Amino acid sequence: MKIVYPEEVKIILDTLKGKGYKGYIVGGCVRDYLLKKIPQDWDICTNATPNEMLNIFKNFKVIPTGIKHGTISVIVNNKIFEVTTFRTEKEYINNRKPSEVEFTRDLKDDLKRRDFTINALAYNDEDGLIDLFCGIEDLEKSLIKCVGDPYERFQEDALRILRGVRFATKLNFNIDNETFDAMHNKRELLKNISKERIREELVKILLSDKPSTGIRMLSELDLLKYTIPDIEECIGFEQKNPNHDKDIFEHTMCVLDNTEPKLNLRLAALLHDIGKPKCFTTDEKGIGHFYGHAKIGEELSEKILRSLKFDNDTILSVKILVEYHMSLYNFEKDKSVKKFINKVGLNNIEDLLKLQIADRKGTKEGRDFNEICEFKNRYExxxxxxxxxxxxxxxxxxxxxxxxxxxxxxxxxxILKYLLDKVLEDPSLNNKDKLFKLVKEIDIDSLIGKEE
Structure with a gap:
């Protein structure tokens, strides 16, 4: 078969070939092309050493991105492409990074160090598709399988465990039995992986078409304790409430799948009921209640997201969505609507409504969300x-x-709070002269309280 790649990639491969070297597209771009998906990146590998590449591409703009590890970035038509020397890797440090890389002229040496068979594929027009580890067969079987011994692969780099979950989720593949067992067996090695790396994989899982698949897989592999341990308490937690026919975890998975792939929204969907197990009570009729769970969930969300090193803007947005996901909209006056929008933030209000609709869809027989739609019309x-x-x-x-x-x-x-309250009630007051007049009329002592 022939893989059609961008003109810029052809220029790079032809340049290598013209200088007497081998070049191949490799890894995820080959996999995605074979799956009829549009590759996001076109990675290239070659038998040329880094210094040789600098000479080969001397007429191009080159960035020595990771030249110590054999990678340079070649810019063609203002597009950046990474080109990496075939390499082998020495003993790994802390189950993540190789202590040393060694350059090789043999493509097989390079491919056999890769994580999964579906990522160990290479191609150029001259040699065609190079598949040394049955990656095509595993693509056809929709299977995630390690290259070589899975126990060795995960011992080398424990992040591959989460990468396996991510690929299985994203591609809707199953995980090979031996690979699955090794992921479970080696799970404690994830303690050695930085929170930032774990966060990156979790984000990719959450932004997949059906994120619940990945979260369930994390649970099956006993990996939640290394990602979001608080979720474990929700599994099998019966709500004993007539509005719910699912336990907290199953309800959460339903809400998660009913949100669009937007990070703050997906995180809020995953965490919106995280506070429920901590405030569960039953009344005299045995009906379950979760008073205050939104506030507790907001506090837990901050703790969880900070531990995973999320940025402050994402944390703040998720906290707001979790805290107000139970809000009701029986506002009589426009002023109340405006105050609520101001409290939640204009940049969060749409996402809050989307979360609430998804939350309703996850309840018994799917409660209607007419008042949410009515509120949306009012605020618009x-x-x-x-x-x-x-x-x-x-x-x-x-x-x-x-x-x-x-x-x-x-x-x-x-004073500003006082003025805003007045203007929310009567927008015509939002005039500099009128506002100055209001300020001059304020009883400051009653506004801020007299000092004792």
Whole structure:
């Protein structure tokens, strides 16, 4: 068969060939092409050493990305392509990185160090498809299988355990029995893997078409304790509530699959009921209740996401979505709607509604979400009117208030809160002169309370 790759890749391969060297596309791009998926990256390997590559591509713009490990980046038509020397790897350190890499002229040596058979495929037009470890057969069987001894592969690099789960989830493949057993057997080696690396794999699992597949697989392999251990407490936890016909974990998986592949939304779906086991009570009729679980879940979410080194913006968004996922929208006045939007944040409100709809879909017989849709219509009307919603929308700021003679400090914030409350009630007040007039009329002592 012939693989059609971008013109830029052809230029790189032809340049290598023209100088008497071998070059191949390798790994995930070959796998994805054979699966009729569009490759995200086109990785190239070669028998040329790094120094030889610098000479071969002297007429190109080259970035010595990881030249110590045999990789340079070649820029063709303003696109970047990594080209790596065939290599073998010496003893691994801390079950993650090789202590040393050794360059080789033999493609087989390079392919046999790779993680899974479906990633150990190489191709060029001259030699065709190189499949030394039955990767094509495993693609046809929809199977994730290690190259060589799976116990050795995971001992070398424990992150491959999570990569196996990620590929199985993303591709909707099964895991080979021996590979599965080795993943389970070697799971404690994940203690040696950085939280950042674990987070990267978890994110890719969560953003797959059906993320619950990956989370279930983590559970089956007893890997949750190395990723999100708090989820374990939800498994099999019966809710004893007439609105639910699933335990907390199964409900969570349903909600997760009913959200779009957006990171903060998927994380919030995974964590929205994480607080339930800690506040479970039953009434005199034996009906289960989870009073305060949203607030507890918000606190647990922050702890979990910080442990996985997520960025502050993601953490804040997920916390808000988890904390307010039980919010009801029986607001009588537009002012209340505006205050709620301001509290949740305009950048989170759409995601909150999507989470709530997914949450309803995960309940018994799927409760309706008419009031959510009604609230969406109301807040969209408010947005269309372009009415002020937050401090930044006010026509005066803290500096303006200080010019009226107020000293910097708590009083400035309290005055701004007072003004925003007035403007939410009556948008016509959002005029500099009117706001200044309001400030001059404020009873400051009653606003901030008299000091004792």
């Amino acid at each position: 009307e408010i947005l269309n009117k372009k009415e002020p919603l937050s401090f930044k929308d006010l026509k005066i700021n803290g500096h303006d208030i200080m010019e009226l003679g107020f000293s910097q400090g708590k009083v400035i914030g309290e």
